[in-house]
Amino acid sequence: MGSGQVTAPVASQSPEPYRFRGRRITVAGLGVSGVPAARALHGLGAHVTVVNDGDDERARAQAAELERLGITVRLGEQAASTLPEGTELVVTAPGWKPGKPLFAAAAQAGVPVWGDVELAWRLRGPDAPPWLxxxxxxxxxxTVRMLASILEAAGLRTAAVGNIGVSLLxxxxxxxxxxVLAVELSSYQLHWSSSLRAHSAAVLNLAPDHLDWHGSMEAYAADKGRVYEGNRVACVxxxxxxxxPSTEDLVREADVEEGCRAVGFTLGTPGPSQLGVVDGILVDRAFVEDRHRNAQELAEVADVDPPAPHNxxxxxxxxxxxxxxxxxxxxVRDGLRAFTPDAHRxxxxxDVDGVSxxxxxxxxxxxxxxASLAAYESIVWIAGGLAKGATFDELVASAAKRLRAVVLIGADRALIREALARHAPEVPVVDLDRTDTGAMLQAVQEAxxxxxxxxxxxxxxxxxxMDMFANYNRxxxxxxxxxxxxxA
Known part of the structure; x- marks a missing residue:
């Protein structure tokens, strides 16, 4: 697979046009995707009803704004569990779990369910830009922001969109x-997308996450793999x-257009149809003539900020x-040099007294x-928070030799402490028994x-x-x- 073609049945790039005017469409969820979807559908002449399980001040304000346009809004758990009479299509916010009663009712009634990405894909015009x-x-x-920076450096009009920046709608x-558009897609968004057909797509990695939403690792991986369906040029x-499953397994399972290629990336020396690293240089052996013999220099590792392995x-x-x-x-070189990473990544x-x-x-x-721990040789690690069902043995075992000490904060810190006792018993651990926001100052002082x-x-x-802060930014x-x- 690393060196060849992925050949499979040709996939259509354009689904059958959907007539929105006069249709009764239910939008599930307000917020950053539901409100734009409701506005767009209303503007296309659909009869739109929005249902939302929350009934707080923010939801009521959003509802009032939509109702002034003539859109029906129903708030509360009961409203969000009931399929409005006559619904012909449901458009859902990506975070709504598949097990919601609304979706069961839609399935029983034979009503299709789309996500905001599926809606955006269906609304593209005949001259729509391709999606990467x-x-x-x-x-x-x-990765999407790096991609947008590279595309801009090539003189292309582009934007980072989707689960980032500009909304797809x-x-x-x-x-x-x-x-061309650089599109970030979450597993939630891909779950509700059936006709998306990208120019090219990448699955960066797979690790257990959001399993409470997807139900299993297999279902999570399958939803990620949807991004490869119908690709025209490259599955990265x-x-x-x-x-x-590995990301390459997902490529093997995808139905793509004839001639679409599997292209790998590696931190080692690349083989044919791969990009990789040779003597501190990022090189391309995929998009060159005679890729079995030739390679194209793209940039230096030093052009990547920060030059950590995962980055x-x-x-x-x-x-x-x-x-x-x-x-x-x-x-590629110019775009990577121009790229500035987001905060908190x-x-x-x-640097204080020789410590970074x-x-x-x-x-x-x-x-x-x-990935973060692998980037440094000697670390005082500040960790902890809400574990979301995660276990920490593999993480601690992989990082044990790099740890100078560990400072633990947050509600589920005991899970990390127990993993440290099993796999790094010699590493000093400070366990801060507090979950208030002031704990961070004490953690830094201990570190x-x-x-x-x-x-x-x-x-x-x-x-x-969320046990201590509103979000990871805070x-x-x-x-x-x-x-x-x-x-100071």
């Missing part, structure tokens, strides 16, 4: 004309990935999608934390006491933040503030 799509457990946002229905996969993998995946679209090598905060302080608050699961010159103090919690901001107080 990215999914995976971790790294999606960074705005990109599809707005006045801005794009040459992680050649270094282990475990079953180099993100850059290779972005480069593969850009090259699949025909972007020249120089634009392995972000260097400060790094904020990776976005590492909200074990897979992300493992400073434990760190030695040359160490990295790394906030990579491996857990969600957690990272609290860490950065506390670090800056040290250097």
């Amino acid at each position: 799509a990215v999914t995976g457990t971790n790294g999606k946002t960074t 705005d990109a599809v229905l707005g006045d801005e004309h794009y040459d 996969y992680n050649a270094d990935a282990t475990g079953k 180099i993998a993100n850059a290779l995946a972005a480069a593969a999608l850009a090259r699949a679209y025909g972007v020249p090598a120089a634009a 392995i972000a260097h905060v400060a 302080w790094v904020d990776d608050s976005k590492a909200t699961n074990t897979h992300a934390a493992q 400073r006491r434990l760190a030695r010159p040359g160490d990295t103090v790394l906030l990579a919690p491996a857990c969600a933040s 957690r990272g901001e609290a860490f950065a503030r506390a670090v800056r107080e040290l250097g």
Whole structure:
């Protein structure tokens, strides 16, 4: 698979047009996707009813705004569980679980259910730009933003859209004309997408996440794999990935257009039809003449910010999608150099007394934390929060030799402490028995006491933040503030 073609039945790029005018359509959920969907469908002449299980102040304000347009809104758990009479189509917010009573009622009535991505795909015009799509457990946002930067460096009109930046509906229905779109897609969005057919797509990695929503790892992987269905040019996969199913397994199972190629990316020396790294250089052996003998230099590892292994993998995946679209090598280099990473993603905060302080608050699961920990040699690790059903043995065992010490915070810190006792019993552990926001300042003070010159103090919690903070951004901001107080 790493060197050849993926050949399968040709997939249609354009589903049958759906007539919206006069149709009775139910939109499930308000918020960032439901409100734009309801507005768009109403503008197309559909009779729209929005149902939402929340009935708080924000929901009522959004409902009032839509009702002024003539859209019916029903709030509350009962309303959100009942399929409005005469519904011909349900368009759902991506976060709604498949087991909701509304969807069972729709299935019983033979009513199709679309997500916001499926709706956007169906609403594209005849001259719509192609989509370069990215999914995976971790790294999606960074990869899509890298891809958009590379496309812009090539002089193309583009935007980072989907689960990031501009909403897909705005990109599809707005006045801005794009040459190509860099599209981030979550497993939730892909679950509700049946006719999406990307130009090329990448699955960056697969690790257990959101299993409470999908029901199993197999179902989660299958939803991720939907991004490859109908690809025209390239299915980009992680050649270094282990475990079953792998991203390459998902490529093998996909029905794609005739001639669509499997293109791998690796942190090692690439084989034919792969991108990889040779002597600190990112190279392409997929989109070159005679890929069995030739390679094209794309950029230096130093052009990737930060040059952590998992971020180099993100850059290779972005480069593969850009090259699949025909972007020249120089634009890959220029785009990576121009790219600035988002906050709280392995972000260097400060150096204090010879110790480097790094904020990776976005590492909200074990897979992300493992990648972050692998980037440094000697670490004082700040971890903990809401585990979301995760276990930590594999993470701790893989990082044990790198750990100088560990400071634990958050509601489920005991799970990490127990894994440390099993796999790294010699590593000093400070267990802060508190979940208030002020715990971060104490954690930083403890980390400073434990760190030695040359160490990295790394906030990579491996857990969600909501036990202590509104979101991972607030957690990272609290860490950065506390670090800056040290250097004041």
